[in-house]
Amino acid sequence: xxxxxxxxxxxxxxxxxxxxxxxxxxxxxxxxxxxxxxxxxxxxxxxxxxxxxxxxxxxxxxxxxxxxxxxxxxxxxxxxxxxxxxxxxxxxxxxxxxxxxxxxxxxxxxxxxxxxxxxxxxxxxxxxxxxxxxxxxxxxxxxxxxxxxxxxxxxxxxxxxxxxxxxxxxxxxxxxxxxxxxxxxxxxxxxxxxxxxxxxxxxxxxxxxxxxxxxxxxxxxxxxxxxxxxxxxxxxxxxxxxxxxxxxxxxxxxxxxxxxxxxxxxxxxxxxxxxxxxxxxxxxxxxxxxxxxxxxxxxxxxxxxxxxxxxxxxxxxxxxxxxxxxxxxxxxxxxxxxxxxxxxxxxxxxxxxxxxxxxxxxxxxxxxxxxxxxxxxxxxxxxxxxxxxxxxxxxxxxxxxxxxxxxxxxxxxxxxxxxxxxxxxxxxxxxxxxxxxxxxxxxxxxxxxxxxxxxxxxxxxxxxxxxxxxxxx
Numbered sequence: 121x122x123x124x125x126x127x128x129x130x131x132x133x134x135x136x137x138x139x140x141x142x143x144x145x146x147x148x149x150x151x152x153x154x155x156x157x158x159x160x161x162x163x164x165x166x167x168x169x170x171x172x173x174x175x176x177x178x179x180x181x182x183x184x185x186x187x188x189x190x191x192x193x194x195x196x197x198x199x200x201x202x203x204x205x206x207x208x209x210x211x212x213x214x215x216x217x218x219x220x221x222x223x224x225x226x227x228x229x230x231x232x233x234x235x236x237x238x239x240x241x242x243x244x245x246x247x248x249x250x251x252x253x254x255x256x257x258x259x260x261x262x263x264x265x266x267x268x269x270x271x272x273x274x275x276x277x278x279x280x281x282x283x284x285x286x287x288x289x290x291x292x293x294x295x296x297x298x299x300x301x302x303x304x305x306x307x308x309x310x311x312x313x314x315x316x317x318x319x320x321x322x323x324x325x326x327x328x329x330x331x332x333x334x335x336x337x338x339x340x341x342x343x344x345x346x347x348x349x350x351x352x353x354x355x356x357x358x359x360x361x362x363x364x365x366x367x368x369x370x371x372x373x374x375x376x377x378x379x380x381x382x383x384x385x386x387x388x389x390x391x392x393x394x395x396x397x398x399x400x401x402x403x404x405x406x407x408x409x410x411x412x413x414x415x416x417x418x419x420x421x422x423x424x425x426x427x428x429x430x431x432x433x434x435x436x437x438x439x440x441x442x443x444x445x446x447x448x449x450x451x452x453x454x455x456x457x458x459x460x461x462x463x464x465x466x467x468x469x470x471x472x473x474x475x476x477x478x479x480x481x482x483x484x485x486x487x488x489x490x491x492x493x494x495x496x497x498x499x500x501x502x503x504x505x506x507x508x509x510x511x512x513x514x515x516x517x518x519x520x521x522x523x524x525x526x527x528x529x530x531x532x533x534x535x536x537x538x539x540x541x542x543x544x545x546x547x548x549x550x551x552x553x554x555x556x557x558x559x560x561x562x563x564x565x566x567x568x569x570x571x572x573x574x575x576x577x578x579x580x581x582x583x584x585x586x587x588x589x590x591x592x593x
Contacts, residue, residue, distance in 0.1 A: 124172060124179065124181060126581050126584055126585050126588070127585075128172070128181070129577070129581050130577075130578055130581045130582070130585075132169070132181050132182035132577075133182070133574045133575070133577040133578045133581065134574075134578065135169065135182050135183070135184055136182050136183060136570065136573075136574035136577070137571055137574040137575060137578075138184075138185075139164070139166060139183050139184060139185050139570075140567045140568075140570040140571035140574060141567075141571060142164055142185050142188075143164045143166070143185075143563065143566075143567040143570075144563075144564055144567040144568065144571070146162050146163060146164050146188060147560045147561075147563040147564045147567065148560075148564070149162065150162060150555045150560045151555065151557060151560045151561070151564075153555060154555040154557055154560075158336050158337065158339070158340040159336055159553075159555070160190045160191055160192050160332070160335075160336055160339075160553035161190075161191050161553055161554065161555045161556075161560075162188055162189065162190050162191065162332055163188075163189060163191060164185050164187075164188055165185070165186045165187050165188070165189055166183050166184070166185060166186065167183065167184060167185075167186035168180060168182075168183055168184075169181040169182045169183055169184050187330065188330055188332065189330065189332075190330065190332040190335060190336075190553075191552060191553050192339075192552070192553050193548075193549060193552045193553070196545055196548055196549045196552065197339055197549070198353075199545055200343060200542070200545050200546065200549065201342055201343055201346045201351065201353075202346070202350075202405075203538070203541055203542045203545060204343050204346045204347055204542065205346040205347065205349070205350050205351065205405035205406045206405050206538055207347075207535070207538050207539060207542050208346070208347040208348070208405070208406050208407040208410065209404075209405045209406055209407065209409050209410040209413075210410065210531055210534055210535040210538055211407065211410065211535065212406075212407035212408075212409075212410025212411045212413075212414065213410040213411075213413050213414045213418075213531055214410075214528070214531045214532060214535055215410075215414075216292070216296055216410070216411060216413075216414025216415065216418070216419060217414055217418050217419075217524075217527065217528045217531060218528065219292050219295075220289060220292055220414070220418060220419045220422055220524070221524075221528060222288075223285055223288035223289050223292055224243060224244070224285055224521075225242075225243060225281075225284070225285070242277075242281070243281065244278070244281050244282065244285065244426065244429075244517060245514065245517050245518070245521075247274070247277055247278035247281050247282075248278060248429075248433070248501070248513050248514065248517065249501065249514065250274045250277070250278070251271070251274045251275055251278050252497065252498050252500060252501035252513075253274075253498075253501075254267070254270050254271040254273075254274040254275075255271060255494050255495075255497040255498040256494075256495075256498035257270065257271075258270075258271050258479075258481060258491070258494045258498075259481075259491040259494035259495040259498055260491070262481050262482065262488075262489055262490065262491040262494055263447060263488060263489050265476055265477065268476035268477070268479050268481075269476045271479070272468060272472060272473055272476055272479070275457070275458070275468045276468050276473070279458070279460075279466045279467050279468055282426065282430045282463040282466050283463065283464065283465070283466065283467075285426060285463065286423060286426065286427065286430075286462075286463040286464045287464075289419055289422065289423040289426075290423070290464075292419055293389075293415050293419055293420070293423075296411045296412075296414060296415040296419070297388070297389055297390055297415060299411055300390045300391070300408055300411050300412060300415070301382050301390045303348055303407055303408045303411070304348075304380050304381075304382050304390070304392050304408060305382075306348060307345060307348035307349050307365075307380060307392075307406075307408065308379045308380055310341060310344055310345040310348065311345065311363070311370055311371065311376060311379065311380075312376060312379075313341050314338065314341050314342060314345060314363060314371065315363075315371050315374065315375065315376035317334060317337055317338040317341060318338060318360070318361045318371065318374040319374045319375070320334050321334050321335055321338060321374075322359065322360060322374050342363075345363075346405075346406065347406060347407060348406045348407055348408055349365045349366070349380075349392075349401075349403055349405070349406040349408060349409070350365065350366055350403060350404050350405040350406055350409070351363060351364065351365055351406075352364045352367075356373060358373075360373040360374045361373070361374055365380070365401060365403075366401045366402050366403055366404065368394050368397070368399070368401055377396070378394055378395055378396045378397070379395045380392045380393065380394065380395065380401065381393055381394070381395040383400070389415070389416070391412065392408065418524060418527050418528070421523075421524070422520065422524050423463075425516075425520040426463050426520065427462040427463045427464070428507065428508065428516075429463075429508070429513065429516055429517055429520070430460075430462050430463035430466050431461060431462045431463075431507075432505050432507045432508055432513075433458070433466075433513065434456075434458040434460060434461065434462075434466060435507075436500055436505065437457045437458055437497060437500070438456040438457050438458055440493055440496050440497055440500075441455070441456065441457040441479075441480050441493065441497075442454070442455060442456065442480070443480075443483070443493070444480030444481055444482055444483060444492075444493035445480055445481075445482040445483070445484060445485050445488070445490075446477055446478045446479060446480050446481075446482075446488075447477040447478075447479075447482075447488050448477065448488075449482075449485040449486065449488055450485075451480060451485065452478075452480070455469065455471060455472075455478065455480065456469055457469060457472065457479075480493060481493045481494040500513070501513055501514060502514065
């Protein structure tokens with residue numbers, strides 16, 4: 121048996137031209153997507169064409185494109201999905217805690233445990249100190265109307281601060297709650313999109329081959345979903361994907377089988393649950409979990425601690441004030457200094473603000489200049505209180521903001537470390553699947569030369585064919 125012959129060689133050259141042309145097209149497509157952040161570069165896999173048997177042994181018949189493959193590191197893709205969920209969790213928690221810090225109206229010095237020195241502007245710490253200092257000043261001039269008005273003014277500033285901080289923290293929880301509800305809906309939209317894409321990949325690859333561009337979008341959508349919830353995937357032997365959120369299956373073999381629903385507790389706070397099974401979803405990463413952690417963790421702890429401080433202040437000051445006598449020698453055991461029960465409704469008794477003489481600062485009905493009650497009130501600033509874990513007012517507040525500041529600082533450190541890990545993984549993935557312009561231009565030159573060489577082969581075979589024809593004339 122002979123070899124390919126002239127016509128067979130021309131056919132081989134034609135196939136080689138097609139291979140080179142397709143390789144150049146893929147290189148061009150890579151260059152066009154060089155700035156596309158979700159694009160994974162592609163390459164042609166060239167295989168030898170079927171060898172022709174000859175009496176001298178098998179003879180090659182050129183090359184052909186076996187497939188167009190996408191360059192991906194699936195292990196890095198999977199790890200990035202997980203890391204992006206952790207990053208989104210920390211970012212959401214950090215944002216919630218930073219907004220809580222803003223609600224205090226001051227910036228925390230996370231290195232300081234002394235609340236008084238931890239702030240650059242007027243806050244609750246300064247307000248408490250000012251109030252008890254005004255009681256101290258009043259004890260030096262117990263009959264002074266000016267000192268009495270100063271004490272009442274200090275008390276009003278403090279109560280306004282308590283109420284404004286409590287209102288802001290309450291509004292923050294409500295805001296985070298609304299975001300959680302909206303993000304559950306957003307996560308469901310990503311789930312639906314992901315199910316459509318996985319199904320499209322299966323249908324496309326069944327008919328047309330590799331669905332590389334759709335897979336790019338699918339991987340990006342999966343990473344976007346991971347920014348809302350902690351998500352894992354599995355693939356069966358047929359290449360069909362199943363998607364799990366906190367272990368609960370929501371996409372089964374490319375088909376969406378469940379969605380998340382919003383559940384609301386008795387206090388109106390939202391969380392996520394499986395719609396079909398009704399079971400609660402224990403989210404551990406993603407922005408929804410981060411917002412829930414901030415809403416039900418740091419923000420609540422801060423608010424409750426401030427409420428405890430306000431409640432104890434009301435109780436202690438009122439307990440002493442109701443035992444005293446005013447400048448007229450009268451004692452009214454129902455005349456409280458503060459009204460309310462906590463930070464949300466604390467206020468100064470309007471009877472006292474209307475007439476500062478009614479402040480009951482004396483321990484004697486006959487000695488209106490007595491300062492016993494005023495001195496007792498002033499001493500409360502540094503006196504341990506059982507309801508404040510045997511800490512003074514300043515110690516309790518200092519401990520509160522110190523713990524909160526440390527939690528925020530820890531989240532900041534964790535987030536910085538997490539971003540470093542994610543950036544490292546991103547760079548590793550870019551080094552694998554990212555488009556190198558230099559490499560693609562070099563490939564273009566290679567395919568161009570291969571095309572030219574194949575064309576020259578056809579020209580040569582055409583000349584030989586002409587010689588053969590001329591020989592037969």
